[in-house]
Amino acid sequence: MAADPFDSALDLLRRLNPKHTSEHLNAIISLAPDLTEDLLSSVDQPLTVKRCKQTGRDYLLCDYNRDGDSYRSPWSNQFDPPLDEGGVGGVGPGGSEGAGEGAxxxxxxxxxxxxxxxxxxxxxxxxxxxxxxxxxxxxxxxxxxxxxxxxxxxxxxxxxxxxxxxxxxxxxxxxxxxxxxxxxxxxxxxxxxxxxxxxxxxxxxxxxxxxxxxxxxxxxxxxxxxxxxxxxxxxxxxxxxxxxxxxxxxxxxxxxxxRSVGSLSEGARERETQRELIGSMKR
The missing domain is CATH 3.90.1150.210 (F-actin capping protein, beta subunit)
Structure with missing residues (x-):
């Protein structure tokens, strides 16, 4: 049976250096664009800092405050860049589902x-x-x-x-x-x-x-x-x-x-001393 592309992508990311997760994720997305949303919502990436234009305070970017290329500031409750329209987050009439999607x-x-x-x-x-x-x-x-x-x-x-x-x-x-x-x-x-x-x-x-x-x-x-x-x-x-x-x-x-902290000559002398002590004890 053919392996599921999404599972294969996650399995590959688990084996790569987590320090470069963002670069690896972008490379996989460029090869499989259909997996973009699933991967972005499933893979934790190192956080990015952005400054709120309204308050001048820094905030962190993640998939939970993202809508396309816009991110919502927790300080001003505004998306940057601004969205055409946003809704009340949540499942139900008049609200987009969960986080993201302008919620x-x-x-x-x-x-x-x-x-x-x-x-x-x-x-x-x-x-x-x-x-x-x-x-x-x-x-x-x-x-x-x-x-x-x-x-x-x-x-x-x-x-x-x-x-x-x-x-x-x-x-x-x-x-x-x-x-x-x-x-x-x-x-x-x-x-x-x-x-x-x-x-x-x-x-x-x-x-x-x-x-x-x-x-x-x-x-x-x-x-x-x-x-x-x-x-x-x-x-x-x-x-x-x-x-x-x-x-x-x-x-x-x-x-x-x-890696030894001491030099090789010191280690050799210590081992020779140990051998002499053990030999004298046997005699």
Whole structure:
């Protein structure tokens, strides 16, 4: 049986360097234009920063605030470049489905979006001490959904470069006094260094995706922001610890096995001393 082109494209992207996901994705789209929308909505790419013309504040671009080549700012709620017309996000009459397609959240969800952006702006400053964050919400039939984006890049102009992109997509299905939250989190990490005389050139890149579902009590709309905030905070802590163990710990072990800190002559003398000690103990 012939392989499905979409599955093949995803399988190929999983095997390529995640640091260059955008370039690889554009190359695949140029070969298979019919897969454009499916791939853009399914593949997490490193986040791009844009400045809001109305407020002068930076915000992040992703597929959830995109309509063609236009992106909606969470600060002004306007698309740039402007669209001919936009609708209330959500499934139903008079609304485009979910995010994108010129979707603008209704009044209630937009108020939550504004408060969520303010809350995660504080969270970003406390945890990352810089960077850019954006939150986008849209309507669902039985609740709402959204995405929390955080990007932090190392100070440019140094020998060390690093970029952290975290993408947290969630659904909130309202059930009276409780809400069922489903969170899917992806972290894209890219680190590189070029220090002459020590480690030389090193490039460490990877991504990780985790998912969690939980029912939490809700008193009002502010409770949604607090609940999503706790879920995102807990997930980022877990994923940071996993990345430290999987990527940094494994890289340290590999480098330690491949490269000796001391000189070869010192190592030879130490091994000779060990042999003499073992020989004397046997005698």
């Amino acid at each position: 603008i959240p209704n009044e209630r969800v937009r108020k939550m979006e504004v408060k969520a952006n303010e809350a995660f702006d504080i969270y970003r400053e406390l945890y990352y001490e810089g960077g850019v964050s954006s939150v986008y919400l849209w309507n669902l039939d039985d609740g709402f959904a959204g995405v929390v984006l955080v990007k932090k890049a190392a100070t440019p102009g140094t020998n060390t470069e690093g970029v952290w992109d975290s993408i947290h997509v969630f659904e909130a299905i309202e059930r009276g006094r409780t809400t069922h939250y489903k969170l899917t989190s992806t972290v894209i990490l890219s680190l590189s260094t070029n220090v002459e005389g020590t480690v030389g050139d090193m490039d460490l890149s990877g991504n990780m995706t985790r998912q969690v579902e939980q029912d939490l009590p809700v008193e009002n709309d502010d409770s949604h922001i607090a609940n999503v905030g706790r879920l995102v905070e807990d997930m980022e802590l877990k994923m940071r610890n996993l990345l430290q163990d999987v990527y940094f710990g494994k890289a340290k072990d590999v480098v330690g096995d491949l």
